[in-house]
Amino acid sequence: MLTMTQVKKCYGDQEVVKGVTLHVGRGEAFGLLGPNGAGKSTTISMICGLVPYDEGDIQVDGLSVNRSPYEIKKKIGVVPQDIALYPTLSALDNLLFWGKMYGLKGAEAKNRALEVLETVGLAERGKDRIETFSGGMKRRINIGAALLHRPELLIMDEPTVGIDPQSRHHILETVKNLNEQGMTIIYTSHYMEEVEFLCKRIAIMDHGQVIASGSTQELCKRLAGGNQLLLDVEEAGPAFVDKLKQLEGVEKVVSPQQSEIHLYVKQGQDMMASIVSIASEEAVKIRQIKLKEADLETLFLQMTGRSLRD
């Protein structure tokens, strides 16, 4: 459905996307992860035709975005991170407007708008102004506006930011259903559990590059080593961290804060005695040691050295 080949984008002298290559198959739910400033938004903007790319090519359903932007826009639905709706118009009027902007006409537009209101669970609030809605309800209409023209590819840029758990659950269920009905989804989020729930494959971006891509299971196995040991210590000096890195079986050591050390290891339980011994030698007081199975969160931290929400 989507193929990106060595896509580059520069703003002046600054290269913000550095040769990104990606493939998303038809009907797939694909997660795009990366810390702020990683180049995700620019990548999404290039797929949507908002920003032209400088090198490489992006193809949606076999059509080049730079050469056939209007054909491609008919196939894509985009849910922006911000609420891109008209607050003084009603939910129904907003949906009718966006539907017509995608080429729907008269009765067809109205029927589809009512259907979408049903899909996002707001059929009874159609005549109310958007400005009277809660954050979660606005998010649901924001998603609804991207579904009106039945897109083949739905791109969602952090669609659940700042909403209540109930609305988030509703949105995730809706997206899952759409994917099960055959819609291709590209999903970006800071919430790993959402990505793990929805997506079978992910790509991690940092500094304008894709630094890893594949299924979540593959990546966790390949990159994280196996387990993660979380040390809560008092004032860990560089000598202590260096000694930990030299321990056999330690793949990587990340210290997001002075009092917090993450060790990526093959067998966590076997390492504990050695760690306590080093702490004793370096006069570092350990408050707590946690053993954790590798997941997307740990994978992300290991790869970028930053937490997703940094």
Next chain:
Amino acid sequence: MKKMILIARKDIAIQLKDRKAFLLLLLMPFLLTAILGFALKGVMEGETIPAEVIGVYVEKGDPLGEEFVENYLQQDWLTVKRAIHEAELEDWVARKEIDAGIVLPTEWEEQRKSAKILAVAGKESSALFTQQLTDSFSQTFWTMSQSTQTIMTNLALAASAQGAAIQPDKIQAELLMEMKQAAERKGQYIEVTSIGEREVSSMQYYAAAMAAMFLLFNAVRGGKSLHQEQQSVTLDRLRMTPTRVEFILGGKFLGTWCLAFGQFLVFMGATRYLLEVDWGESALQTLCIGLAYSFAVSGLAVLVAAFSANEKTADLAGGIMVQVLALLGGSMLPLSAFPEVMRKVALVLPNSWALTSFTSIMTGTTWASLGAAALVLVAIGAASIVVGTARMRGIALSGGK
């Protein structure tokens, strides 16, 4: 085209739902027209005939002098100030409190002494005018007096030849009365008419001026509306739909044009029926200029959006632009009060063209003479659209950076 109409309809719906802003756009010009029109009524409508102020001193109650002051000088276009003594009159003249002075001596009736005209420096024409008034009155009086005497003498001679008796006092009194009435009768055979353009009243002028000024605010509102779309990401969402950037901008332009013209129509109707402003004999001419001016203003909205970084700067810079254009274009003070250089500057301002055209229609004008103004307004709008769209398209293609 269909998508342009969709965007325009959406903008109009949003604007109509913002009742406060909409009422402000309609009420403010209406109120200002009413206030300025009433306040400046005297200043503007007094310009056609200058009101002369004549000072008079009548020595010891000369009867002819009293007659002259109390009856002959009582005209709508004259203000008479009576001095208690001659020195006071001379003081008024020296301080230029009056346009001319007249001293009427006691023996003026007997033609033994002449009336004295006091001229104010720099207002010699008023002195000449006063002298002609005085001459006209005295000649009429002495002609009537001489005629009465001649008739009485002839009557007396005829009566004595026939041996009949006459009543000279009664005849003289009747004669004098008839001649006086004939002299004072306002001639029905005189018709006052003006040649050339009619004058516009202050209410008419300020109705046109406020329309020209307040329609300019649509340039700011239109520019801000585009920034609002940008800020709320709806502009990005519009660009993600299969719609060309030119059509999105076209839709925004069309919305501003319709709103500006709608505002003009409502304002014109309100001033016509509530303030009884006469917009001229040809409503079609007024509507054509209103349409062309709304087009120009909507073009300026594209420029405002293209050359301002955000809603705040559009608001600030646009507000200043409106004030400056309104001042230079004659919306605050009549263009006729401006020096020649400023009047030439006004020739490049759309609001000045609109204002001049509206007042021309009010006083009666031809389609041919309005054509140039309409063309200039459309050209200003078109040029603004071309420049603004080129810049905005450039920004859009560079990803807004």
